[in-house]
Amino acid sequence: MTGTQKLAVETVWVPGLAGWQGQRRSTTGLIALGVLLAAAILFYAATLVADPAPSMKVLGAGVTAAVGIAVWLLVAHVRVGRMRVVRLVVDGTSVVFGGAEQIIWPLRTLGLAGILLVAGWAWSVFTVPAERMTLLTLLGVPVIGATLLIAGARSWFRPPSRHRLTVHPDGLELRIPRNDVSATWDEIEGASLEGDRVVVRTTTMRPSSWATRDLASDPVILAELVSFYAHHPAARAEIGPATLARLQAGDF
Known part of the structure; x- marks a missing residue:
């Protein structure tokens, strides 16, 4: 962009061309798999919330938040109309076609879920008996939490549209x-x-x-x-x- 000026995004409907016809392959299988996976993760979250330890409840809240943000991110992507539509910024002799701005806030919010997961895990390690900590909780949660935290943090400091x-x-x-x-x-x-x-x-x-x-x-x-x-x-x-x-x- 020129200097610090934020240039306007133009939305253009392009006539006379066939353009993209949308997703052609059936997504029924992927949707079913996604629903089953989300259900399994939410069941895991429910077991954490049901645990009497406050730290485990924080973990459950983090898992639930991660699932909700993932659904939000997916819906935001799907709702961007692309067929025969282009979105561009004209900056002098450059023309920039960017990513969907609607996904910026879901990406940034991933950091919140990451904070809940990492904080809840660290708290649980010191306060919850080892026999109540599953292998997934001990090894998987900190990796997933750190990944979400890094992704959320990077979305704050990178340009609005990395794509x-x-x-x-x-x-x-x-x-x-x-x-x-x-x-x-x-x-x-x-x-x-x-x-x-x-x-x-x-x-x-x-x-x-x-x-x-x-x-x-x-x-x-x-x-x-x-x-x-x-x-x-x-x-x-x-x-x-x-x-x-x-x-x-x-x-x-």
């Missing part, structure tokens, strides 16, 4: 955790949706990709836009406000 695709006249930058790429347009062969991921192919490195829900925009339209600029060198100089106009017209 982003930036296009500019010289090339593009993809910033997805563990899957970053920076390449010039001459190195980019194109991009396409393959399964549930958009794959960016280059001539100089292995393909990079992002999942369909990593960014808050239609993945097919972003892939077609990347391919358009990769295959039309004369159009690259326009990248900036003219990209917004091109998206609004569906002309690519």
Whole structure:
């Protein structure tokens, strides 16, 4: 972004293109597995809350909070409309397609669940008899709690959208955790949706990709836009406000 100014996020419905058709594979099995897993975790939380030790009740509250935040995060992702919609920030000659801002607060709240888990576990270790502490409680809870605490803390100090695709006249930058790429347009062969991921192919490195829900925009339209600029060198100089106009017209 330019200086400290916060630039507005533009939301554009792109006409004339088929775009993403949404999740094609059946998710019934995954939903059923998720419900069973959540039920099992909540049963574990209930056993902790039922324990007479206050420290175990804190642990139970932490487990329950973690499940609730996970559901909140999932629902926030699902509720972001992406089909034929792109969300972008135009910053001079750069155009940035970011992640879903709706997931920022669920991610930050993970730290609260982590604090409850770590604090409850540490308290329980010193106050609860060893025979009442299961292996899961002794070994699993501190690892999970520390992971949630770190994830929540990092979401406070990182930029609001760690997931982003930036296009500019010289090339593009993809910033997805563990899957970053920076390449010039001459190195980019194109991009396409393959399964549930958009794959960016280059001539100089292995393909990079992002999942369909990593960014808050239609993945097919972003892939077609990347391919358009990769295959039309004369159009690259326009990248900036003219990209917004091109998206609004569906002309690519």
